[in-house]
Amino acid sequence: xxxxxxxxxxIAALAAMPAAAETVxxxxxxxxxxxxxxxxxxxxxxxxxGRVVAAGANVPxxxxxxxxxxxxxWVTPGLVAGFSRLGLVEVDAVDETNDSRAPDxxxxxxxxxxxxxxxxxxxxxxxRAAGITRAIVSPGTGRHSIxxxxxxxxxxxxDMQPITRARAFQYIEMGENGAENAGGSRxxxxxxxxxxxxxxxxxxxxAAARRPNGPDGSPDNPYIQGNAARSDDVLLTRFDAAxxxxxxxxxxQLFVHVERASDILQILALRQEFPRxxxxxxxxxxxxxxxxxxxxxxxxVLANALNDLPASFEQLAATQSNIGRMRAAGVEVAIGMLNDxxxxxxxxxxxxxxxxxxxxRVPGATGLSWDQAFAAISGTPADIVGLxxxxxxxxxxxxxxxxxxxxxxxxxSTGVDAVWIDGVRxxxxxxxxxxxxxxxxxxxxxxxxxxxxxx
Amino acid sequence: xxxxxxxxxxxxTAVGLAACANQSPPPSASAAAPHSSAPRYVPxxxxxxxxxxxxxxxxxxxxxxxxxxxxxxxxENGTVVMAGGQIQxxxxxxxxxxxxxxxxxxxxxxxxxxVIDVHSHLGDYPSPEVSALADGNEATSPVRPEVWAExxxxxxxxxxxxxxxxGGITTLQILPGSANLFGGRGVTLRNVPARTVQAMRFxxxxxxxxxxxxxxxxxxxxxxxxxxxxxxxxxxLARETWQRAIEYRERRARDPNTPRDFAMxxxxxxxxxxxxxxxxxxxxxxxxxxxxMAHEFGFHIASFHHAIEAYKITDLLRENDTCAAMWADxxxxxxxxxxxxxxxxxxxxxxxxCAIVHSDDPNGIQRLNQAAAEALADGRRMGINIPDEVAWRxxxxxxxxxxxxxxxxxxxxxxxxxxVVLWNGNPFSVYTRPQxxxxxxxxxxxxxxxxxxxxxxxxxxxxGEGDTK
Numbered sequence: 001x002x003x004x005x006x007x008x009x010x011i012a013a014l015a016a017m018p019a020a021a022e023t024v025x026x027x028x029x030x031x032x033x034x035x036x037x038x039x040x041x042x043x044x045x046x047x048x049x050g051r052v053v054a055a056g057a058n059v060p061x062x063x064x065x066x067x068x069x070x071x072x073x074w075v076t077p078g079l080v081a082g083f084s085r086l087g088l089v090e091v092d093a094v095d096e097t098n099d100s101r102a103p104d105x106x107x108x109x110x111x112x113x114x115x116x117x118x119x120x121x122x123x124x125x126x127x128r129a130a131g132i133t134r135a136i137v138s139p140g141t142g143r144h145s146i147x148x149x150x151x152x153x154x155x156x157x158x159d160m161q162p163i164t165r166a167r168a169f170q171y172i173e174m175g176e177n178g179a180e181n182a183g184g185s186r187x188x189x190x191x192x193x194x195x196x197x198x199x200x201x202x203x204x205x206x207a208a209a210r211r212p213n214g215p216d217g218s219p220d221n222p223y224i225q226g227n228a229a230r231s232d233d234v235l236l237t238r239f240d241a242a243x244x245x246x247x248x249x250x251x252x253q254l255f256v257h258v259e260r261a262s263d264i265l266q267i268l269a270l271r272q273e274f275p276r277x278x279x280x281x282x283x284x285x286x287x288x289x290x291x292x293x294x295x296x297x298x299x300x301v302l303a304n305a306l307n308d309l310p311a312s313f314e315q316l317a318a319t320q321s322n323i324g325r326m327r328a329a330g331v332e333v334a335i336g337m338l339n340d341x342x343x344x345x346x347x348x349x350x351x352x353x354x355x356x357x358x359x360x361r362v363p364g365a366t367g368l369s370w371d372q373a374f375a376a377i378s379g380t381p382a383d384i385v386g387l388x389x390x391x392x393x394x395x396x397x398x399x400x401x402x403x404x405x406x407x408x409x410x411x412x413s414t415g416v417d418a419v420w421i422d423g424v425r426x427x428x429x430x431x432x433x434x435x436x437x438x439x440x441x442x443x444x445x446x447x448x449x450x451x452x453x454x455x
Numbered sequence: 456x457x458x459x460x461x462x463x464x465x466x467x468t469a470v471g472l473a474a475c476a477n478q479s480p481p482p483s484a485s486a487a488a489p490h491s492s493a494p495r496y497v498p499x500x501x502x503x504x505x506x507x508x509x510x511x512x513x514x515x516x517x518x519x520x521x522x523x524x525x526x527x528x529x530x531e532n533g534t535v536v537m538a539g540g541q542i543q544x545x546x547x548x549x550x551x552x553x554x555x556x557x558x559x560x561x562x563x564x565x566x567x568x569x570v571i572d573v574h575s576h577l578g579d580y581p582s583p584e585v586s587a588l589a590d591g592n593e594a595t596s597p598v599r600p601e602v603w604a605e606x607x608x609x610x611x612x613x614x615x616x617x618x619x620x621x622g623g624i625t626t627l628q629i630l631p632g633s634a635n636l637f638g639g640r641g642v643t644l645r646n647v648p649a650r651t652v653q654a655m656r657f658x659x660x661x662x663x664x665x666x667x668x669x670x671x672x673x674x675x676x677x678x679x680x681x682x683x684x685x686x687x688x689x690x691x692l693a694r695e696t697w698q699r700a701i702e703y704r705e706r707r708a709r710d711p712n713t714p715r716d717f718a719m720x721x722x723x724x725x726x727x728x729x730x731x732x733x734x735x736x737x738x739x740x741x742x743x744x745x746x747x748m749a750h751e752f753g754f755h756i757a758s759f760h761h762a763i764e765a766y767k768i769t770d771l772l773r774e775n776d777t778c779a780a781m782w783a784d785x786x787x788x789x790x791x792x793x794x795x796x797x798x799x800x801x802x803x804x805x806x807x808x809c810a811i812v813h814s815d816d817p818n819g820i821q822r823l824n825q826a827a828a829e830a831l832a833d834g835r836r837m838g839i840n841i842p843d844e845v846a847w848r849x850x851x852x853x854x855x856x857x858x859x860x861x862x863x864x865x866x867x868x869x870x871x872x873x874x875v876v877l878w879n880g881n882p883f884s885v886y887t888r889p890q891x892x893x894x895x896x897x898x899x900x901x902x903x904x905x906x907x908x909x910x911x912x913x914x915x916x917x918x919g920e921g922d923t924k
Binding site for chain 1: 583670766768769785789795797806829835837903913918919
């Protein structure tokens with residue numbers, strides 16, 4: 001029942017997306033599907049009513065379609081930020097504008113970032129202009145818990161409906177950060193995790209409440225009702241415990257940030273105790289050291305692409321070959337951004353993916369093929385969050401998130417010509433582009449720049 | 456080394472010392488010379504001198520490559536000859552190659568001067584980023600020109616080797632952080648592995664003075680309810696300090712027995728041009744204030760660092776002969792980075808000012824060539840058409856100029872240090888990496904030879920030791 005209600009909730013959220021009635025045919029470009037297949041020259045992409053109708057060679061252009069000539073261009077799915085904090089922050093160091101974490105909240109796992117997303121933030125517009133159309137958005141942890149709360153999948157469209165899927169996953173810290181959050185050691189982090197999942201398991205619903213009276217994890221989660229029995233001996237608030245029920249039951253993914261090889265193995269072992277956990281590893285800088293074990297556990301990974309410094313003692317073995325080696329071992333791995341840039345610089349994902357291709361020409365390194373690298377920032381992250389049927393590729397039926405580029409999208413010199421999200425052509429202007437246009441000549445004319453005509 | 460602790464005994468200086476006995480002489484002098492007959496301490500010109508020497512090299516000629524000389528010239532099917540640690544010749548296919556020189560077939564490859572980063576904290580904020588090694592900010596007073604970044608540099612920072620192997624970095628300036636208005640002296644290093652920072656120091660390179668304006672100093676000290684807590688406090692305290700330096704300089708000129716003040720010495724050296732001033736500054740209005748301050752007190756600002764809004768004042772930068780060292784695309788992480796634009800670097804260049812690509816980051820330093828490529832492309836999309844070989848100035852001769860070492864490195868000119876990168880493709884492509892890197896003509900990195908991949912002491916015995924990274 002729970003599983004069903006979650007699925008229904010997800011479908012309902014997706015169905016609420018705005019749709020454009022327009023039919024658009026983008027013709028003549030080099031088409032990338034985003035699923036790891038090779039680019040298709042002189043391809044056509046047809047979108048209608050906010051969905052992809054067809055993409056590839058020999059695709060007929062429907063009568064009445066608005067035609068976009070993409071000869072000499074590349075046409076790809078919009079990119080999916082595999083891990084980010086997009087939409088939660090306007091200026092990182094201006095606390096008032098930063099909803100990425102709640103250091104002093106009495107709640108943790110129950111935090112739901114969906115209502116905090118502001119689709120009008122500059123970072124949304126800036127990253128949209130760089131071809132990012134969807135993002136996996138995670139909260140960060142507060143001071144005293146390993147549980148950050150529930151992340152969302154969003155789109156970067158210039159409208160007021162950013163949420164693709166709310167409460168898509170729970171995010172926890174289990175390495176050095178988790179140890180600190182839990183009180184000072186990894187042992188404390190593990191007992192905090194075990195205790196929390198047990199408290200979730202011990203929540204008992206009266207029979208009458210055992211019905212799908214609301215989507216799992218939502219504010220209607222039946223486990224938050226006062227009549228769900230609890231022990232007197234609890235650490236979590238009722239809201240937090242209730243929020244972990246879907247994690248425990250495997251209806252909500254559990255994103256776990258760990259870097260160290262030994263920490264990764266400990267997380268994989270959690271499923272012996274909690275067999276229904278749907279784990280996703282985040283970070284995993286030393287994943288390559290235990291790649292076969294991750295692959296055997298069928299746990300996907302959202303990894304930083306280019307970390308190659310022993311920035312901490314939990315990533316001594318960091319190498320840019322991490323993603324390539326994990327993938328070669330059979331791990332499903334996408335590029336995420338778990339660092340100081342995760343609120344606003346997802347646009348460098350193309351550069352990072354391109355660098356993984358560069359590694360294929362460095363003896364001793366392991367990179368990705370171009371096709372794999374592009375998928376690592378489009379189809380693969382969508383698959384990892386269970387939305388591969390909806391976003392991330394240009395397969396028929398997917399949301400019509402399409403980008404036209406003036407060259408190879410992974411190349412540094414390439415720019416974005418056009419972006420559609422849900423079939424709606426998007427504005428590519430933002431604070432930065434308007435400043436650029438204002439200051440083409442830095443010296444002012446007869447009147448100050450503030451009077452310059454604007455477009 | 457011979458002049459490191461030079462002690463000279465003369466009757467004249469002994470008299471001088473006696474004359475200033477009431478002025479509390481420096482501790483070293485008082486400890487060494489309690490009596491009027493004691494030796495007079497004469498400070499060495501450079502108390503922490505470079506012990507760097509070029510590593511062994513063999514005459515080497517790269518042929519058939521695309522060459523960017525770092526000053527704006529491009530040679531197709533070019534030849535670069537290194538001998539004796541220096542660039543011997545740069546030219547076309549008819550360039551003479553000395554007998555016995557190692558020949559490298561550079562067809563399909565690119566040759567550039569080594570990349571120079573004017574703003575790095577490798578060694579003073581090293582990896583691993585633990586507080587025990589965080590030595591970049593002497594944040595105990597907003598005025599700390601007496602500290603020297605080189606005394607914080609940990610030569611075993613693994614970041615140096617990443618910058619070499621992935622970024623082709625051959626020279627870099629390590630600066631103190633920006634917590635203070637006067638952060639201290641920066642040091643310019645050769646990017647060679649070494650046991651000591653002295654063995655990395657670029658011989659004869661002037662030291663830098665790191666200053667900062669804007670949010671960082673006022674935040675750090677404002678939180679302590681201490682000056683500066685505002686931008687006007689930043690400027691006021693900086694002015695008071697420069698004024699103090701001028702009075703110190705005049706007092707020293709009048710009376711050579713004036714007690715030494717290491718903080719003031721740095722500022723006096725800066726006013727004399729012996730130490731080059733580099734200012735962490737984001738906003739256009741603040742850079743303008745700092746340029747006025749430089750005029751007020753008679754120092755020159757070699758470069759603004761970060762310079763997020765340099766594009767708004769390219770005319771001021773050009774007129775003041777002040778470089779702007781910038782990121783390609785950093786923005787929004789703090790309020791003073793709010794007006795960042797992707798075209799900052801090409802717009803500064805286009806405005807006739809000196810543009811530099813810098814990193815301030817142990818990851819970014821591995822990809823300065825990529826940052827330049829992005830900025831270049833963004834500039835072209837707005838109609839600023841700068842050729843690739845001219846844009847390479849941002850990574851080569853321009854940073855060398857800002858560091859005062861442009862007569863020694865920063866371009867492939869005969870007689871200069873042979874700091875050379877051979878790239879395995881177009882260095883403005885994301886698919887390209889350094890194939891070989893030479894510093895003073897010595898091969899220090901070879902992509903195809905695992906033994907030519909430096910491994911720091913810290914990495915020995917650790918997982919991933921000697922990996923490609």
